[in-house]
Amino acid sequence: MTAPTAPRDLLTLLDCSDPGxxxxxxALAASADAAAAVAGAPAVRALLERAARKLWSVAEDxxxxxxxxxxxxxxxxxxxxxxxxxxxxxxxxxAGAAEPTPAEPAAPAPPVAAIASPPSLPPPPPSAxxxxxxxxxxxxxxxxxxxxxxxxxxxxAEQALLVLEGNPDDRDAVDTVFRAxxxxxxxxxxxxxxxxxxxxxxxxxxxxxxxxxRVRFGGDYASLALRAVDMLRALVDRVAVAPAGSDALPAxxxxxxxxxxxxxxxxxxxPPAAAAPRDAEGGASPQPAPPPPPADSGVSHETWxxxxxxxxxxxxxxxxELVIAQSMVAADPGVLSQRSxxxxxxxxxxxxxxxxxxxxxxxxRMVPLRxxxxxxxxxxxxTARRVGRQVELVTDGEETxxxxxxxxxxxxxxxxxxxxxxxxxxEPPAARIxxxxxxxxxxxxxxxxxxxxxxxxxSDDGAGLDRDRLVARALERGLLESGxxxxxxxxxxxxxxxxxxxxxxxxxxSGRGVGMDVVRRAIESLNGRVEIASVRGRGTTFTVRIPLTxxxxxxxxxxxxxxxxxxxxxxxxxxxxxxxxxxxSVAGRGELVMLRGEAVPLxxxxxxxxxxxxIEDPTQGLVVVLEEGDGxxxxxxxxxxGKQQVVTKSLGEYVGKVPGVSGGAILGDGRVxxxxxxxxxxxxxxxxxxxxxxxxxx
Amino acid sequence: xxxxxxxxxxxGGAKYLTFSLGTEEYAVSILKVQEIIGMMxxxxxxxxxxxVLGVINLRGKIVPVxxxxxxFDMCRAERTDETCIxxxxxxxxxxxxxxxxxxxxxxxxxxxxSPPPRFGVSVSTDxxxxxxxxxxxxxxxxxxxxxxxxxxxAGLASLGGDxxxxxxxxxxxxxx
Numbered sequence: 001m002t003a004p005t006a007p008r009d010l011l012t013l014l015d016c017s018d019p020g021x022x023x024x025x026x027a028l029a030a031s032a033d034a035a036a037a038v039a040g041a042p043a044v045r046a047l048l049e050r051a052a053r054k055l056w057s058v059a060e061d062x063x064x065x066x067x068x069x070x071x072x073x074x075x076x077x078x079x080x081x082x083x084x085x086x087x088x089x090x091x092x093x094x095a096g097a098a099e100p101t102p103a104e105p106a107a108p109a110p111p112v113a114a115i116a117s118p119p120s121l122p123p124p125p126p127s128a129x130x131x132x133x134x135x136x137x138x139x140x141x142x143x144x145x146x147x148x149x150x151x152x153x154x155x156x157a158e159q160a161l162l163v164l165e166g167n168p169d170d171r172d173a174v175d176t177v178f179r180a181x182x183x184x185x186x187x188x189x190x191x192x193x194x195x196x197x198x199x200x201x202x203x204x205x206x207x208x209x210x211x212x213x214r215v216r217f218g219g220d221y222a223s224l225a226l227r228a229v230d231m232l233r234a235l236v237d238r239v240a241v242a243p244a245g246s247d248a249l250p251a252x253x254x255x256x257x258x259x260x261x262x263x264x265x266x267x268x269x270x271p272p273a274a275a276a277p278r279d280a281e282g283g284a285s286p287q288p289a290p291p292p293p294p295a296d297s298g299v300s301h302e303t304w305x306x307x308x309x310x311x312x313x314x315x316x317x318x319x320x321e322l323v324i325a326q327s328m329v330a331a332d333p334g335v336l337s338q339r340s341x342x343x344x345x346x347x348x349x350x351x352x353x354x355x356x357x358x359x360x361x362x363x364x365r366m367v368p369l370r371x372x373x374x375x376x377x378x379x380x381x382x383t384a385r386r387v388g389r390q391v392e393l394v395t396d397g398e399e400t401x402x403x404x405x406x407x408x409x410x411x412x413x414x415x416x417x418x419x420x421x422x423x424x425x426x427e428p429p430a431a432r433i434x435x436x437x438x439x440x441x442x443x444x445x446x447x448x449x450x451x452x453x454x455x456x457x458x459s460d461d462g463a464g465l466d467r468d469r470l471v472a473r474a475l476e477r478g479l480l481e482s483g484x485x486x487x488x489x490x491x492x493x494x495x496x497x498x499x500x501x502x503x504x505x506x507x508x509x510s511g512r513g514v515g516m517d518v519v520r521r522a523i524e525s526l527n528g529r530v531e532i533a534s535v536r537g538r539g540t541t542f543t544v545r546i547p548l549t550x551x552x553x554x555x556x557x558x559x560x561x562x563x564x565x566x567x568x569x570x571x572x573x574x575x576x577x578x579x580x581x582x583x584x585s586v587a588g589r590g591e592l593v594m595l596r597g598e599a600v601p602l603x604x605x606x607x608x609x610x611x612x613x614x615i616e617d618p619t620q621g622l623v624v625v626l627e628e629g630d631g632x633x634x635x636x637x638x639x640x641x642g643k644q645q646v647v648t649k650s651l652g653e654y655v656g657k658v659p660g661v662s663g664g665a666i667l668g669d670g671r672v673x674x675x676x677x678x679x680x681x682x683x684x685x686x687x688x689x690x691x692x693x694x695x696x697x698x
Numbered sequence: 699x700x701x702x703x704x705x706x707x708x709x710g711g712a713k714y715l716t717f718s719l720g721t722e723e724y725a726v727s728i729l730k731v732q733e734i735i736g737m738m739x740x741x742x743x744x745x746x747x748x749x750v751l752g753v754i755n756l757r758g759k760i761v762p763v764x765x766x767x768x769x770f771d772m773c774r775a776e777r778t779d780e781t782c783i784x785x786x787x788x789x790x791x792x793x794x795x796x797x798x799x800x801x802x803x804x805x806x807x808x809x810x811x812s813p814p815p816r817f818g819v820s821v822s823t824d825x826x827x828x829x830x831x832x833x834x835x836x837x838x839x840x841x842x843x844x845x846x847x848x849x850x851x852a853g854l855a856s857l858g859g860d861x862x863x864x865x866x867x868x869x870x871x872x873x874x
Contacts (some may be wrong), residue, residue, distance in 0.1 A: 321758035609744035672741040
């Protein structure tokens with residue numbers, strides 16, 4: 001028996017089915033899947049896939065509200081029926097670019113100006129009425145899915161457009177962009193988001209001649225298409241915030257709509273002279289292979305499951321508990337006793353499995369840096385155009401994975417750094433030629449794993465940092481009293497000082513004096529570090545090291561008084577029991593401990609946290625030296641209790657942010673231990689000394 | 699944010715969990731109560747107000763615990779076998795409240811809650827929804843969200859996570 005594949009048949013079957021009987025609903029779900037597989041228009045396919053998902057959730061008894069899920073499936077099927085009828089897709093429209101439209105010989109027409117009269121286009125997408133009838137637009141789950149899918153499509157489209165700039169004949173890239181606009185148009189229309197649908201339609205129209213090979217992609221087309229992607233993103237974000245869509249349209253909507261309709265009138269935004277096509281570098285050096293077409297950028301659903309991140313967090317929590325429960329069992333005297341060696345072995349076996357489970361649940365949160373790196377391609381392109389540089393971005397290691405939350409948190413600092421590299425690092429073409437370099441600069445972004453860390457390296461082949469200029473600027477800004485004896489490395493660190501900026505003029509790209517100090521703070525808040533290496537005339541390299549995840553902290557358990565704390569291992573430089581001769585006390589300035597000739601300020605954790613019963617004599621206790629930013633501080637503790645890996649947890653909204661503490665963790669005995677935050681702790685300790693020691697003034 | 703209409707009533711009265719601090723009996727809407735657990739080891743959190751005892755591990759979740767006696771400016775009491783933690787489901791998440799003793803679940807008829815008196819009770823009237831009567835006894839009906847939200851406004855704001863003046867750490871940095 002063949003399954004029905006027409007949406008209308010499915011709808012009829014659904015109406016006839018008995019919601020109490022799950023078996024036929026399963027069959028129906030399978031049919032909907034089959035229908036989706038053969039559906040022509042992507043919008044219809046998307047609707048059918050969603051209907052199938054709803055039906056499966058009912059059939060497998062996973063639906064929280066089966067009646068509502070069935071109703072939603074019905075609405076989706078109805079929309080699929082509606083979506084099918086009014087949009088007669090020209091064949092090949094979405095079947096990929098396997099065959100170009102035969103009517104148009106693929107003669108490469110001269111760019112842009114060739115479009116004398118816009119070709120007749122498919123009629124505007126189905127009106128919102130059909131959707132309103134189906135009551136689709138009110139389903140928040142559908143809207144959310146639309147938003148996240150649209151964002152994926154747009155990311156893929158953006159990437160493809162950047163590929164196209166380098167290689168205007170990349171058919172796959174054209175199709176990716178086209179598919180993105182087309183699908184968004186269709187689904188937006190069905191969901192009743194008229195402005196999104198209209199805009200996507202215009203964007204699609206813009207590219208139709210390119211896809212049909214009547215026009216070569218390039219020049220203004222590139223900028224227009226990228227701006228269209230941005231606008232669509234803004235529109236989609238707007239939908240995410242206010243699905244009712246009563247808000248005003250994003251700024252520039254109308255202007256861009258017009259621009260898309262008349263692409264031959266160049267937009268003022270793009271000074272063509274600044275355009276730096278990859279070809280400009282000539283044949284001397286082999287072109288790096290263009291990034292692979294983003295065929296796999298999340299658009300295919302077969303092998304992927306979308307999971308809410310809070311569920312992953314929950315999984316981590318539960319597995320973390322399991323680990324603790326298991327270690328409590330393993331440490332139980334009954335298990336450890338000689339009589340039950342067999343039991344101990346079994347418990348150890350469970351422990352091994354539990355730890356594997358923990359590793360696996362951690363790995364579920366890991367995502368590659370690819371999307372972030374792709375974003376940087378755009379940042380480089382836009383910045384280079386704005387400041388008149390020729391810059392190529394070369395990325396490596398974008399498959400490096402780290403925690404999803406960290407990937408998100410890393411994006412902003414990285415944008416700052418990349419902009420800086422283009423704006424401050426790479427010289428203008430004339431200066432480069434004068435310096436014997438090719439006119440186009442290269443910015444390299446490289447990611448790799450090293451130990452439990454991810455290392456992201458950003459290097460440019462620009463002018464490099466100029467020690468004397470940095471010092472001069474710091475003196476001018478009052479950040480430094482004297483530059484004498486300042487090492488080159490120390491001078492480089494100046495760029496991380498708040499209010500420091502080396503840009504001669506204030507541009508809208510950088511040079512406002514907020515950049516790098518914010519970057520460093522952001523990275524330190526991720527328990528990470530930034531290092532600089534620079535050779536004058538050769539370029540600068542920033543190395544960012546951050547942990548793979550914040551969900552797990554590799555720490556050293558320390559005891560102070562009756563309390564235990566976890567110190568992140570990454571920040572510990574050394575732990576030692578100080579010799580009496582290594583201790584110094586400076587009147588009004590607190591204590592110092594000498595560490596290989598370097599004076600490190602010594603603070604007492606017990607005083608900072610107001611703890612009783614802690615060791616007072618540093619030579620009786622232990623000193624943990626923490627590395628933070630450009631300096632070190634030492635903290636006196638009673639004892640080290642050993643290394644421990646802990647699952648990081650928040651202390652809850654009520655307690656909020658506690659200075660010097662980044663969170664909590666359940667320790668092996670089931671009690672809570674606090675995780676220390678080295679930068680916060682150091683700041684706190686300095687403040688303490690400052691308020692207590694009266695005569696601090698230099 | 700205050701719960702002006704406590705627990706919806708079944709047959710003329712809402713249910714409250716009653717507990718005592720010293721000689722006074724208090725009541726809190728049963729809808730806010732998640733569970734009652736015995737006293738356990740509490741990890742103190744530095745630089746929080748005195749009434750914040752610290753945090754506990756509640757089945758793998760870290761839950762803050764406050765001492766209601768300290769919060770209400772009453773003298774500290776010895777811990778006894780009856781000292782326990784009422785876990786409430788507050789707007790700020792799960793919270794533990796240490797009380798001397800839990801009494802019972804009582805139904806207080808709607809008409810039996812009168813507005814709080816202006817004086818004569820040890821607790822700020824801001825924290826009270828009213829004075830209830832049941833079983834011949836008087837209970838101070840607590841607005842638990844108020845009790846818990848005050849801290850946010852007064853306590854945490856003054857502590858301020860990022861309250862360290864950058865200028866200070868700057869100067870301190872020059873010491874090196």
